[in-house]
Amino acid sequence: MSAFIELTNIQHNYHKEIVLKEVNLSIPRGQLFGLLGPSGSGKTTLVKIMIGLLNPTNGTVTIANNKMPSLKQMQNIGYMAQSDALYSELTAKENLEFFASIYGIPKKERKERVTEAAKIVNLTDHLHKSLDKYSGGMKRRMSLAVALLHKPSLLILDEPTVGIDPVLRASIWEDLRQLQEQGTTIVITTHVMDEAEKCDNLALLRDGYVIAQGSPTDLKEKSNTQTLEDAFLSFGKRTEV
Numbered sequence: 282m283s284a285f286i287e288l289t290n291i292q293h294n295y296h297k298e299i300v301l302k303e304v305n306l307s308i309p310r311g312q313l314f315g316l317l318g319p320s321g322s323g324k325t326t327l328v329k330i331m332i333g334l335l336n337p338t339n340g341t342v343t344i345a346n347n348k349m350p351s352l353k354q355m356q357n358i359g360y361m362a363q364s365d366a367l368y369s370e371l372t373a374k375e376n377l378e379f380f381a382s383i384y385g386i387p388k389k390e391r392k393e394r395v396t397e398a399a400k401i402v403n404l405t406d407h408l409h410k411s412l413d414k415y416s417g418g419m420k421r422r423m424s425l426a427v428a429l430l431h432k433p434s435l436l437i438l439d440e441p442t443v444g445i446d447p448v449l450r451a452s453i454w455e456d457l458r459q460l461q462e463q464g465t466t467i468v469i470t471t472h473v474m475d476e477a478e479k480c481d482n483l484a485l486l487r488d489g490y491v492i493a494q495g496s497p498t499d500l501k502e503k504s505n506t507q508t509l510e511d512a513f514l515s516f517g518k519r520t521e522v
């Protein structure tokens with residue numbers, strides 16, 4: 282059986298800069314999968330290609346055997362970008378209602394979905410505040426709520442916890458685990474090692490290639506290292522010429 286998300290020979294250039302050289306990746310359904318790589322290694326580019334926001338220069342992406350971009354699959358994806366795309370002059374509730382209408386959630390279901398999404402991210406008591414009165418962490422949680430509104434089967438989160446304090450970060454990870462238990466496949470990008478440790482499987486991205494793939498334990502065992510950071514360095518050395 283093929284994987285839920287399959288990336289084959291992905292290459293991407295921005296003008297003359299080759300950002301992704303040859304990426305092959307298989308992500309099984311139901312996993313919390315991490316893309317780990319240093320800043321500028323192409324993580325955002327790769328997730329944008331994965332969900333059909335960006336056409337790769339070469340290569341193919343399939344999700345549930347549908348070649349991307351597929352409108353059908355895009356409707357099942359929740360995407361949380363690195364920067365919050367929210368309306369600061371509107372309240373949290375108005376933001377959620379607006380995005381619910383954009384997603385095409387039927388009017389009679391909207392109220393319930395808005396309540397549910399706010400509850401998951403613990404913002405129920407702050408729904409009537411306008412977002413210009415939200416802290417950075419609250420805005421990130423609101424972006425997660427927006428990505429969850431239409432109950433996507435695939436959630437793609439681009440560095441969701443950047444700038445978030447450790448307590449909120451732990452609580453977001455609890456939310457993610459709960460969503461995973463409900464059957465959601467989650468792909469997360471990070472360059473933070475302790476977050477990468479929490480993923481079921483990881484792909485290590487460097488210089489436009491996936492230099493290794495496996496569970497955090499596998500990766501440490503295979504590289505005979507004690508930490509993911511050392512594992513990353515060790516796999517990196519093997520690919521150097």
Ligand SMILES: Nc1ncnc2c1ncn2[C@@H]1O[C@H](COP(=O)(O)OP(=O)(O)OP(=O)(O)O)[C@@H](O)[C@H]1O
Pocket residue numbers: 295300318319320321322323324325326327472
């Ligand atoms: N729209 C664009 N036009 C031109 N170059 C781009 C564009 N977007 C990204 N790049 C370049 O592609 C490379 C990879 O960027 P990308 O944002 O995918 O990396 P990243 O791993 O997500 O980085 P970070 O962890 O800092 O967010 C960088 O060199 C970046 O400058």
